[in-house]
Amino acid sequence: MTQKLDNDKLLSLIIEGIENVKGENITLLDLREIDNTPCDYFVICDGNSNTQVNAISGSIQKTVSKEMHEKPWHIEGAEQATWILMDYISVVVHIFQKETREFYNIEDLWGDAKTLHVSNS
Numbered sequence: 001m002t003q004k005l006d007n008d009k010l011l012s013l014i015i016e017g018i019e020n021v022k023g024e025n026i027t028l029l030d031l032r033e034i035d036n037t038p039c040d041y042f043v044i045c046d047g048n049s050n051t052q053v054n055a056i057s058g059s060i061q062k063t064v065s066k067e068m069h070e071k072p073w074h075i076e077g078a079e080q081a082t083w084i085l086m087d088y089i090s091v092v093v094h095i096f097q098k099e100t101r102e103f104y105n106i107e108d109l110w111g112d113a114k115t116l117h118v119s120n121s
Helices: 003-020 050-068 098-104
Strands: 024-030 041-047 074-076 083-087 091-097 114-118
Touching: 003 024, 003 041, 003 050, 003 091, 041 050, 041 098, 050 083, 050 091, 083 098, 091 098
Parallel strands: 041 091
Antiparallel strands: 024 041, 024 114, 074 083, 083 091
């Protein structure tokens, strides 16, 4: 399977995992045309509490694992759950509590990236 198909399927499953537990403000940053980026895509979303942030992380892991049999290469931040980073190599997921997301403002740091806002269904 090609990298593009893998990325498209992975992105779709990550977004599904976020939506399954009511994650909000889902934003996709396409970093492929920017030099020296850590991955191809960032998926950014937020939850209302550390419990919900952890639930989003768990839902993404379960959804991706069930369909693609993939696990994140690395996860950081699950202890405090104000910002959990999930590294799937080509896609990095950032799950924030709202205040933490506003403070770090990753979307502005990567302002050159193509941005897609996913409307929650």
